[in-house]
Amino acid sequence: MSVKDLELPGIVVKQWLKEWNSVNFSQDELRKKPEPQFYLFSIPAKWLRKWSDIYRRQAVGKRSADKAAQRQHIPGRSQEIKRFIRGGFPWSDLSDTQKRSSEFKDLRMPGWLSTAIIANILAPGTERVNEQLAKKDSIELKVLSDGTAKLLIPEEITKGSWDPRVKPLEIIDGQHRLLAFEQNGDFDESYELPVVVFYDLDITWQAYLFYTINIKPKRINASLAYDLYPILRTQDWLEASPTGAYIYRETRAQELTEILWSYPKSPWFQRINMLGEPGGGTVTQASFIRSLAATFIKKWEGGKIGGLFGASLDSNSTDVLLWSRSQQAAFLIFIWQSISNSVGTVDAEWAEVLKKHRRKPGSRLDGGAKPSDFAFTNSFSLLASDQGVRGILQVINDLCFLAYDELELFDWVFFSDLEEGEIEESNLDRIIASIRTVAASDFIIRVANELANFEWRNSSTPEMDPELSKRQMIYRGSGGYKQIRKGLLELLASSSDEQISRISEEVIEKLGY
Amino acid sequence: MASTPVQRIRKGITHASPQRVRVAISELKERHFSQGKLLGYTNRYLTDTIKWVDKDTLPDPICIKDKDIAHYIATSTVLHCYDGWTFLSRGVEALLNGDRHSCIHMVYYAQLRAVMSIFANDGIGVFNRRHIWFNKLGTPDCVRSVGTHDFVREGFVKWARLKKKSNRILDVINVESISLTDWILAAVHGSGTMPITQVTEDWLESWGMDLKVLGKDHKLRNLASYRPQSIPDQPKIEMSSIVSSLSAFWSMLKPSQYGGFEMLDRYLLRNALHHTFRTLYGTNPTGNNYDSFVRRILGNLPRRLPTFIEDSLFDFLTSRTSVEEPVLFRESKELGLNAKRHLRPLAVLSRAILLLRLATALTADFLEENTVQKGDLAFWWDAQGGNAGLWNISGLDVDLNDLWSDLELVLSDVEDWLSNNPAQDSVSVVKDMIPLQLWHLSKFQLAGLWGILR
Numbered sequence: 001m002s003v004k005d006l007e008l009p010g011i012v013v014k015q016w017l018k019e020w021n022s023v024n025f026s027q028d029e030l031r032k033k034p035e036p037q038f039y040l041f042s043i044p045a046k047w048l049r050k051w052s053d054i055y056r057r058q059a060v061g062k063r064s065a066d067k068a069a070q071r072q073h074i075p076g077r078s079q080e081i082k083r084f085i086r087g088g089f090p091w092s093d094l095s096d097t098q099k100r101s102s103e104f105k106d107l108r109m110p111g112w113l114s115t116a117i118i119a120n121i122l123a124p125g126t127e128r129v130n131e132q133l134a135k136k137d138s139i140e141l142k143v144l145s146d147g148t149a150k151l152l153i154p155e156e157i158t159k160g161s162w163d164p165r166v167k168p169l170e171i172i173d174g175q176h177r178l179l180a181f182e183q184n185g186d187f188d189e190s191y192e193l194p195v196v197v198f199y200d201l202d203i204t205w206q207a208y209l210f211y212t213i214n215i216k217p218k219r220i221n222a223s224l225a226y227d228l229y230p231i232l233r234t235q236d237w238l239e240a241s242p243t244g245a246y247i248y249r250e251t252r253a254q255e256l257t258e259i260l261w262s263y264p265k266s267p268w269f270q271r272i273n274m275l276g277e278p279g280g281g282t283v284t285q286a287s288f289i290r291s292l293a294a295t296f297i298k299k300w301e302g303g304k305i306g307g308l309f310g311a312s313l314d315s316n317s318t319d320v321l322l323w324s325r326s327q328q329a330a331f332l333i334f335i336w337q338s339i340s341n342s343v344g345t346v347d348a349e350w351a352e353v354l355k356k357h358r359r360k361p362g363s364r365l366d367g368g369a370k371p372s373d374f375a376f377t378n379s380f381s382l383l384a385s386d387q388g389v390r391g392i393l394q395v396i397n398d399l400c401f402l403a404y405d406e407l408e409l410f411d412w413v414f415f416s417d418l419e420e421g422e423i424e425e426s427n428l429d430r431i432i433a434s435i436r437t438v439a440a441s442d443f444i445i446r447v448a449n450e451l452a453n454f455e456w457r458n459s460s461t462p463e464m465d466p467e468l469s470k471r472q473m474i475y476r477g478s479g480g481y482k483q484i485r486k487g488l489l490e491l492l493a494s495s496s497d498e499q500i501s502r503i504s505e506e507v508i509e510k511l512g513y
Numbered sequence: 514m515a516s517t518p519v520q521r522i523r524k525g526i527t528h529a530s531p532q533r534v535r536v537a538i539s540e541l542k543e544r545h546f547s548q549g550k551l552l553g554y555t556n557r558y559l560t561d562t563i564k565w566v567d568k569d570t571l572p573d574p575i576c577i578k579d580k581d582i583a584h585y586i587a588t589s590t591v592l593h594c595y596d597g598w599t600f601l602s603r604g605v606e607a608l609l610n611g612d613r614h615s616c617i618h619m620v621y622y623a624q625l626r627a628v629m630s631i632f633a634n635d636g637i638g639v640f641n642r643r644h645i646w647f648n649k650l651g652t653p654d655c656v657r658s659v660g661t662h663d664f665v666r667e668g669f670v671k672w673a674r675l676k677k678k679s680n681r682i683l684d685v686i687n688v689e690s691i692s693l694t695d696w697i698l699a700a701v702h703g704s705g706t707m708p709i710t711q712v713t714e715d716w717l718e719s720w721g722m723d724l725k726v727l728g729k730d731h732k733l734r735n736l737a738s739y740r741p742q743s744i745p746d747q748p749k750i751e752m753s754s755i756v757s758s759l760s761a762f763w764s765m766l767k768p769s770q771y772g773g774f775e776m777l778d779r780y781l782l783r784n785a786l787h788h789t790f791r792t793l794y795g796t797n798p799t800g801n802n803y804d805s806f807v808r809r810i811l812g813n814l815p816r817r818l819p820t821f822i823e824d825s826l827f828d829f830l831t832s833r834t835s836v837e838e839p840v841l842f843r844e845s846k847e848l849g850l851n852a853k854r855h856l857r858p859l860a861v862l863s864r865a866i867l868l869l870r871l872a873t874a875l876t877a878d879f880l881e882e883n884t885v886q887k888g889d890l891a892f893w894w895d896a897q898g899g900n901a902g903l904w905n906i907s908g909l910d911v912d913l914n915d916l917w918s919d920l921e922l923v924l925s926d927v928e929d930w931l932s933n934n935p936a937q938d939s940v941s942v943v944k945d946m947i948p949l950q951l952w953h954l955s956k957f958q959l960a961g962l963w964g965i966l967r
Binding site: 095097098100101102104250253254255258261262274286289290293294386387476477478480481482 | 535536539543690767769770771775819821822825882883884910911912914915916917918919922
């Protein structure tokens with residue numbers, strides 16, 4: 001903008017409902033009736049900084065006479081914003097060492113400040129800090145008949161020496177953004193800021209506006225962003241941020257675990273040890289989270305297999321499954337329901353033996369009424385172990401990841417409002433039912449039927465054949481995770497079901513087993 | 514006027530800055546870690562370190578090779594920390610063989626290495642009688658003529674009292690991925706008062722990690738190392754009790770999904786909030802006032818936690834669950850030598866674990882901040898783990914956190930054994946009955962790897 005223009009164009013935003021006329025307006029109480037509109041302008045940051053002031057509460061004088069509404073300035077916050085303007089996110093969060101490193105050189109992003117600054121134009125004669133705004137220092141606001149407006153800037157205030165005690169603009173919200181632009185700083189003059197301008201807005205309304213913008217809103221569940229924009233799940237720049245990737249992966253794993261635990265029709269309903277306490281169940285929340293983070297939610301690691309919910313399904317594209325948290329949860333529940341149904345009806349020795357050793361009725365992890373319950377609560381069942389849970393999740397993720405196209409996973413679309421908090425049970429019911437419309441559902445049921453034939457007894461099962469017990473010991477401890485995954489894949493690869501066998505062999509080859 | 518040793522130590526600790534070693538670890542990553550080396554072959558201090566440090570710090574001003582020494586100190590953040598866990602393991606092995614004195618000797622060195630790692634994180638290298646520190650401009654300086662133990666002891670006292678340094682501990686330990694700093698700040702959200710500056714110093718003192726660890730236990734170490742072991746008489750080893758305590762220590766070291774220790778960090782949080790409440794209100798953290806305090810904190814955290822997690826944390830933080838103080842913290846309040854001059858190795862062990870927890874957190878953060886990832890140091894930790902018997906062939910295919918499941922089996926076996934052998938004092942009998950389990954119980958290096966490598 002050239003200072004010789006001295007006029008800035010803007011638009012009028014009319015906002016007034018007749019109900020507002022009954023609000024208590026009082027000039028004496030610093031809440032005189034505002035104009036029925038405000039205005040939108042685009043103002044170069046440097047000039048906005050020069051023409052405005054942020055009045056800090058002064059310690060001198062009576063508090064009641066102190067009309068300034070703003071709060072203290074946190075210098076660190078403005079510095080943070082300044083870094084953001086220069087390099088965007090996550091660049092602004094990196095340490096100096098990281099910024100110098102070649103590893104992070106591609107992480108510079110635009111530092112847009114797209115949220116409007118909120119400002120008030122003082123009418124001439126308005127008093128601030130015991131002085132009045134002089135007419136020569138005032139900015140005139142002219143409303144035109146075509147619905148636009150103009151700010152008329154007196155030449156006086158564009159001079160370098162201009163620095164009155166009371167400036168014509170005061171900032172209601174956005175002080176830290178503005179203070180990131182030092183008065184004599186080196187930001188390009190073309191960096192403009194969107195500014196919402198009120199004219200002669202009384203102090204009480206300024207404070208009210210500040211409150212409703214900054215205090216009233218609830219904190220956002222950050223993982224919701226990954227459902228609003230699923231493409232965020234595979235962005236390099238988020239991976240590089242210390243908090244970015246975590247927010248999705250770990251938080252989503254935690255949310256999904258909680259849903260599996262709390263949804264009444266889930267085989268894991270109240271069976272995951274959420275507190276990690278002794279006697280609270282054999283699979284802890286932490287291990288379930290780890291298993292989800294290592295399977296469905298893991299990122300693509302080039303060459304091998306990524307996570308269905310956390311990676312592009314094709315290394316040559318950015319295709320990400322657009323499933324929301326509800327859909328992801330529903331898919332997992334469907335998997336476990338299928339497993340539960342198949343182990344409940346399978347005619348296998350392991351199942352008969354474990355049924356004999358089910359927990360007593362009335363105990364905290366009672367086997368319950370469902371035929372399959374014995375497998376999920378029995379301390380001799382590998383299905384109720386970390387290794388078993390990880391194995392099931394790994395194998396089904398692997399199969400679905402490689403065969404996403406033939407399983408029509410992209411075709412499973414469910415439109416519903418994104419639920420930020422707890423997901424309604426009825427909503428989950430509907431989403432789970434809708435899975436039946438795609439090829440994946442039948443495939444998972446068939447896979448579950450095959451997996452029910454695995455030897456799910458652990459090596460400590462009473463009266464077990466010694467040789468079998470010895471063989472089952474490979475599933476104990478840290479080695480058990482890999483062994484179970486391998487064992488399950490080998491079982492599936494030997495299936496008479498051509499599709500299952502073929503895809504499993506493909507997985508085995510990918511993993512190098 | 515010539516300064517006293519204590520003055521020189523305090524000056525070094527106060528003015529030391531981590532900037533230079535942060536740059537150094539990044540340089541090491543780019544040039545040497547990728548080649549499978551911890552230091553360059555031409556690094557002057559790679560071999561005969563003490564000799565060269567002594568020589569280069571003899572003149573005034575010193576003529577130390579600052580880049581080489583910076584690299585050395587940077588690497589030593591990790592190595593001192595891991596060595597500390599290894600010394601701890603050796604100490605536990607000695608104890609499980611009935612040798613209290615050797616245990617205390619080893620565990621003292623575990624504590625020493627923990628503090629040396631903490632110092633290295635701050636740009637301070639401890640070298641026999643010459644100790645190098647970097648100032649914020651990256652210029653090295655030296656504290657001369659002070660022995661290692663005196664430097665560490667006095668230096669740590671000073672370090673604990675420098676808020677800007679010791680408060681970093683609270684920045685690098687997390688619960689539910691929220692730093693202890695942020696948990697404590699949530700307590701004073703909007704109030705304008707900041708008790709955080711008191712927490713760490715009082716915390717360290719109340720744990721006895723300063724003079725109690727390095728002063729009285731230093732003397733204790735001398736007692737263990739230099740005096741005949743049977744004078745004065747020591748009571749019989751209570752193996753069941755020792756095994757039980759070690760199991761309890763291990764249960765606190767379960768790795769969390771956030772890169773720390775799930776249970777230990779929760780208890781540290783509870784401890785810190787109790788302290789903060791006392792500081793703010795001058796009363797004990799109990800009753801409705803404390804409940805409200807915790808609720809307020811949970812409501813003011815920088816990230817909203819799922820309701821269930823909030824509820825379970827509320828119960829834990831208000832001691833509705835896990836009421837009893839863990840053995841680790843109870844033992845840490847005991848002296849290493851009781852009134853009857855009987856050695857108490859578990860007390861020394863517990864403090865070593867707590868010190869190592871701090872060193873590990875700082876080291877992990879140091880690596881992460883400077884982009885050194887687990888894979889960059891794989892050449893080192895894979896070999897270390899193999900040497901320590903933590904894995905058969907290679908640890909590279911294993912998620913280190915999954916190794917906890919091996920410990921779980923051991924702890925379960927030990928629990929069964931203890932229920933059948935509650936008062937077994939014979940070292941040889943116990944070693945016959947549960948040899949594999951005892952072997953696993955001593956492998957504290959694993960906890961070091963969990964904590965350092967995120």
